[in-house]
Amino acid sequence: MKTVIIGGGIAGLYTTYYLVKYGYEPSNIVLVAAEWPPYSKHRLAEILREKLSIDYAYIGLYNMLLDKGVKILQDVATRLDISNKTVVLKRNGGITYDNLVIATGGKPFIPPLKGTELKNVMTFYDLEDLKKLSRIPRTARVAVIGAGLVGLSVATALNRLGAQVTVYELMDDILPGVIDRPLSTKLEKYLVSKGIKIRTRSRVEEIKGGKTAREIKASGRIEPVDIVVFATGVRPNTELVGGSGIEMLRGAIKIGRNGMTSIYGIYATGDCALSYDLITEKEVYRPLGFVAAHYARIIARNITGTRKETRGIVPTIYENIGGAHIVRVGLSLKEAESLGLSPTIRCEEALSYASCTVLQDQAPIGYEAIGFSNRIKNKAWQIYYDIHTMFS
């Protein structure tokens, strides 16, 4: 039995790791990776902020997999020939499989606006972006589009390095969908006090300039700019899969509770695929590292012969946003609403600390917190276990 894994990101790497851990013969695994060695995007903002070497991004685990005899092909899969169980590669021709795992990840989404092709317009998504941003002039005027976790991480990193940062966010509040009011308001105040300009309810309409961007137009207002960073989300990278007959939804691969796609023997995990939310049992697109690894483990179990299914995921998020500790476990109010629930929220405040519990019919379904001292301790664990007791 031969298993081919396409994609050397976290999803592909950890599927390989779990296969080996669960006893699959390493020499029967082929990992096709366009980028190698594998690295973690979760460390990019920290590396930027601390001006560290990109070596910090690499995940040490790959050496162990090489030692065990896993075959790594640094190549690009260009076509799936499902009737012949073959993956066609750019350089190495066709390789056959018994099991296939699609882990082609995501790509950053940039809204279709005028001027996004200009030279100093970029994203914050991979090692190349990190290298580019580490070289910008120290006091550059930077516009960050999108106040999500990635946008705010890069904004606070650049602010710390001396840049003049303005964050543009279409929604009413920052970290939309991640945390709710009043926590988002507290974070906004904190970031403003650090010298970051925040423009919420601000629709970026155009980037202006000749070859390079010079101005940004948002909700009618024009401001000068040296660098524009789009942090407007991720979309599945699934061109390879299009037309193969594998079922998809809005560009993402649909999977079952065992990680298998609509075609027997073909699995998918990571930013290319959908996943399930444990609380609502709905299909969701959550491009997060721990979601990729959760399904990597399930898929490896199924390929190695232990039937295993997952009910879904309870998000467990922490981020240090310029010194503010942000915690989110389960659903936020906004995310719960978008999943069709009618939740309520109950908040409390202590010194340098505030938290909210999201409830549905009196039962906790989410918890969010923000802390400003070096205290991270919170009650997320309790809500996490309550959710598991209620819903699993």
Added chain:
Amino acid sequence: MVKHVLDIDLEKCNACMRCVFACSLARSGVIDERQAMITIVIEKGVVVDIAVCRHCDPAPCVNVCEFDALNVENGRVVLDQSKCTTCKACISICPFGAIRESYGGELVKCDLCGGDPACVRVCPTGAIRYMPAHLVKMRRVGGVVRTVYEYLETIGRG
């Protein structure tokens, strides 16, 4: 050997920071708070917490790590840096705020110095002691007197 963990008595801590420095030295050879696996949390001049790993059983962090980077070895919860991707799920879930990010996203978490914790050796007031796990005092959690361990056991997850 019976499982030992750190027992914290907040009242005795006078924020001398000896434990933090000793921990950082033991881990990295330099004195640097960000390299320490123990944190003294001070708010408005008052010590409100000593954040350090209690080697929970069952351990929420081990349960939540999807990357197999946290495991229990000889009753100790240990972190394998080569498998950690810094997804930070464990930071969000730790009941004690005991896992932190250090440089470049590397995580720091107490490993009990292999059984002879440096912090305990230097603490002059007895605020940190190395004790058999079953003797560690009951703590107030969520308004109810119960240990985190007990709570985790009642709901039977690990």
